[in-house]
Amino acid sequence: MATLHTRSAAxxxxxxSVVLLLAWMVVPLAMTIYFSFLRYNLLMPGMEExxxxxxxxxxxxxxxxxxxxxxxxxxVLGVLLIxxxxxxxxxxxxxxxxFGQGIVRILVIAPFLIMxxxxxxxxxxxxxxxxxxxxxxxxxxxxxxxxxxxxxAPLLSIILIVAWQWLPFATLILLTALQSLDEEQKEAAQxxxxxxxxxFTYLTLPHLSRAITVVILIHTxxxxxVFAEILVTTNGGPGTQSTNLTFLVYAQALLQFDVGGAxxxxxxxxxxxxxxxxxxxxxIGKTLEA
Amino acid sequence: xxxxxxxxVSKVFGAHTVIPAIDLDISDGEFVVFVGPSGCGKSTxxxxxxxxxxxxxxxxxxxxxxxxxxxPAKRRLSxxxxxxxxxxxxxxxxxxxxxxxxxGEDQASIDRKVADAARVLNLTDYxxxxxxxxxGGQRQRVAIGRAIVRQPVAFLFDEPLSNLDAALRVxxxxxxxxxxxxxxxxxxxxxHDQVEAMTMADKIVVLNKGNVEQVGTPLELYRRPxxxxxxxxxxxxxxxxxxxxxxxxxxxxxxxxxxxxxDLSTSAGAWRGTVGVAEHLGSDTFLHVAVDGxxxxxxxxxxxxxxxxxxxVYLSPQxxxxxxFNDEGSAIR
Numbered sequence: 001m002a003t004l005h006t007r008s009a010a011x012x013x014x015x016x017s018v019v020l021l022l023a024w025m026v027v028p029l030a031m032t033i034y035f036s037f038l039r040y041n042l043l044m045p046g047m048e049e050x051x052x053x054x055x056x057x058x059x060x061x062x063x064x065x066x067x068x069x070x071x072x073x074x075x076v077l078g079v080l081l082i083x084x085x086x087x088x089x090x091x092x093x094x095x096x097x098x099f100g101q102g103i104v105r106i107l108v109i110a111p112f113l114i115m116x117x118x119x120x121x122x123x124x125x126x127x128x129x130x131x132x133x134x135x136x137x138x139x140x141x142x143x144x145x146x147x148x149x150x151x152x153a154p155l156l157s158i159i160l161i162v163a164w165q166w167l168p169f170a171t172l173i174l175l176t177a178l179q180s181l182d183e184e185q186k187e188a189a190q191x192x193x194x195x196x197x198x199x200f201t202y203l204t205l206p207h208l209s210r211a212i213t214v215v216i217l218i219h220t221x222x223x224x225x226v227f228a229e230i231l232v233t234t235n236g237g238p239g240t241q242s243t244n245l246t247f248l249v250y251a252q253a254l255l256q257f258d259v260g261g262a263x264x265x266x267x268x269x270x271x272x273x274x275x276x277x278x279x280x281x282x283x284i285g286k287t288l289e290a
Numbered sequence: 291x292x293x294x295x296x297x298x299v300s301k302v303f304g305a306h307t308v309i310p311a312i313d314l315d316i317s318d319g320e321f322v323v324f325v326g327p328s329g330c331g332k333s334t335x336x337x338x339x340x341x342x343x344x345x346x347x348x349x350x351x352x353x354x355x356x357x358x359x360x361x362p363a364k365r366r367l368s369x370x371x372x373x374x375x376x377x378x379x380x381x382x383x384x385x386x387x388x389x390x391x392x393x394g395e396d397q398a399s400i401d402r403k404v405a406d407a408a409r410v411l412n413l414t415d416y417x418x419x420x421x422x423x424x425x426g427g428q429r430q431r432v433a434i435g436r437a438i439v440r441q442p443v444a445f446l447f448d449e450p451l452s453n454l455d456a457a458l459r460v461x462x463x464x465x466x467x468x469x470x471x472x473x474x475x476x477x478x479x480x481x482h483d484q485v486e487a488m489t490m491a492d493k494i495v496v497l498n499k500g501n502v503e504q505v506g507t508p509l510e511l512y513r514r515p516x517x518x519x520x521x522x523x524x525x526x527x528x529x530x531x532x533x534x535x536x537x538x539x540x541x542x543x544x545x546x547x548x549x550x551x552x553d554l555s556t557s558a559g560a561w562r563g564t565v566g567v568a569e570h571l572g573s574d575t576f577l578h579v580a581v582d583g584x585x586x587x588x589x590x591x592x593x594x595x596x597x598x599x600x601x602x603v604y605l606s607p608q609x610x611x612x613x614x615f616n617d618e619g620s621a622i623r
Contacts, residue, residue: 182373182375184371184372184373184375185375185376185377185378187342187362187369187371187375188369188371188375188376188377188436189377189388190342190361190362190363191340191342191362191363191367191368191369191389192363192388192389192392192436192440193363193389193392193393193440194363194388194392195392198392202377202380202388203377206377206379207378207379209379
C-alpha cells in the first residue's frame with residue numbers, strides 16, 4: 001500500500017464488505033434502540049407509543065436485574081478460573097510423552113464439539129439428576145444423601161457445565177503455545193539450575209502469557225452471553241438464582257412479551273459488555289503488544 | 291579443577307548407534323574443539339557431557355569424580371547454545387542473573403557478579419534491554435555472560451557462531467579465544483567449521499560417524515593426519531587425493547597433497563594439466579587444474595601468478611609433503 005493509487009484502490013475494494021458489515025450491525029442496533037423507547041408488548045399489537053426512558057427505569061429497578069448482573073459476572077469469572085487453571089494443568093499433562101497421545105488429545109477436545117444444549121442435557125439428566133444421575137449414585141454408594149445440584153446450587157452447576165465445555169478450547173490453545181516453547185531454553189534453564197517449579201514460573205508461564213490472554217479474551221466474549229445451558233437446565237431458576245443478563249432479556253421478551261423492556265435490557269447488556277471489554281483491553285493490551 | 295574424562299561412553303537411540311564407545315581426556319584449562327561433518331555425533335557427545343542426554347554406557351568423570359548420573363545443574367558446567375536460548379521476556383540483567391538467582395545467592399553478590407560479567411563482555415549499556423532488542427553478536431555475548439557468572443569448571447559451546455554473519459563470526463571467534471586466555475577455564479567447543487577448530491583449539495577431536503578419528507593439536511592434525519578422513523577434513527581448500535599409477539609410484543594406495551604444497555610452473559614439472567577455474571583472492575589464487583590421467587587438482591599459488599582459464603601448467607608436489615595412505619585409508623609413515 002505504498003502509493004496513493006494503491007491506497008485508494010484498496011479502499012474501493014474494501015468498501016463493499018465494510019458497508020455490508022455496517023448495515024448488518026447498525027440496522028439491528030438502531031431498531032433495538034428505537035424499540036427500547038416504545039411501549040411495545042406483543043399481547044397488545046398496534047398500541048405502541050413513545051414512553052421515553054420508562055423501559056430503562058423498569059428494567060434497572062427490577063430486583064432480578066442485579067441478580068442477573070451478579071450471575072453474569074459469576075459465570076464469567078468462575079468459568080475463566082476453572083478453564084485457565086485447568087487448561088494450563090491439562091496442557092502440561094498432555095505435553096508429556098505418553099502412550100496413546102493422539103487418542104487422548106482427541107478425547108480431550110471432544111466436549112468442545114458437543115452442542116451446548118446437548119451437553120447441558122447430558123449433565124442435567126445423566127450426572128446431576130438426584131434420582132438417576134451418576135453423582136447421586138456415587139453419593140448413595142458411600143452412604144450419603146444425593147445432592148440436587150440444579151435446585152440447591154443452580155449457579156455453581158451451570159458454571160461447572162459451561163466450564164466443562166470450554167475447558168478443551170483453553171487446553172488446545174495453551175497446549176499449542178506450550179509446544180512452541182523453545183527446547184533449548186528449557187535445557188538452558190536446566191543447566192542454570194532451575195528446578196521443575198522454577199522452570200514453570202520463570203519460563204513456561206511467561207511464555208504462555210499471550211495464549212492465556214487470548215483464552216481470557218475469547219472466553220469472556222462467549223461467556224457474557226451464556227444462554228442455552230441455562231434454558232435447558234434450570235430455566236433461570238429457582239426464582240432468578242441462575243438468571244444471567246441474556247436470560248433476563250429473553251424472559252422479558254418471550255415470556256412476558258415485553259419487547260420494549262427487553263430492548264432496553266439488550267441495550268444495557270451492550271453497554272455492560274463494552275465496559276467489560278474496556279477494562280479487559282486495558283488489562284491485557286500490554287501483554288499482546290509485547 | 292576442570293578436567294573431563296570420558297570412559298567408554300556410548301549413546302544409542304533405539305536401534306541407531308550414534309556414539310559407539312568413546313574414550314577421551316580433556317585436561318584442566320584446555321580449549322578442546324569437537325569437529326566433524328553434520329550428523330557425526332559431536333553435539334550428542336557435548337550433550338552427554340552436559341547431562342542433557344543420558345549415556346547408554348560408560349562413565350563421565352568431571353574433575354576426577356563420577357558425574358555420569360548427576361543432574362545437569364550439579365555438574366557445574368555452563369553451556370552456550372546455538373540459538374543462544376536467552377529467556378525472551380527477561381532483561382539482559384535478569385538473564386545473566388538467572389543462574390545465580392537459582393543458586394540462591396544474595397542480591398548484593400548477584401549485582402556485583404552481573405556487573406563484572408557485563409563489563410568483561412561490553413554489555414554494561416544494554417543490561418536493561420530485552421534480548422530481542424539486541425543484535426546477534428550482543429545476544430551471543432549475553433549467552434556467554436550467563437555462562438560465566440556461575441564460574442563453572444568448564445564451558446560447553448554448541449556451535450555458538452553458526453547463526454552469525456561471516457564478519458561477526460571472525461570477531462566473536464577472537465573474543466572467545468581472548469576470554470579463554472583471560473579465564474583459563476576448560477572449554478569444550480563443538481563446530482562443523484574446520485577453520486574455527488584450527489584457529490581456536492588447543493586440541494582438536496575429529497569425529498566421524500560417532501568415532502574419534504584423531505585427537506591432536508591443530509598443527510599435528512594438519513601435518514600428520516592419521517587417515518584419509520582427517521586429511522580431507524582439516525585444511526582449506528581440501529587436500530588433493532590421487533590414486534592409481536602415480537600413488538603406486540609412491541608405494542601407497544592413495545597419496546594426498548595439500549594445494550599449498552604444490553609448485554606450479556609454466557614450463558616443466560611432474561604433472562601437466564589445463565587450468566579450469568582460477569579463483570583470485572588477491573593474496574592467493576586457487577587454481578583448479580585438470581591434470582591428464584589424474585583428474586582435477588587444486589593448487590594454491592601467489593596472487594600474481596599469471597595464468598588464466600585454458601592455460602597449460604605443470605604441477606609438482608613438494609618433496610616430503612606428500613601424505614601416503616594404504617588401501618584402508620590409514621596413513622603410512
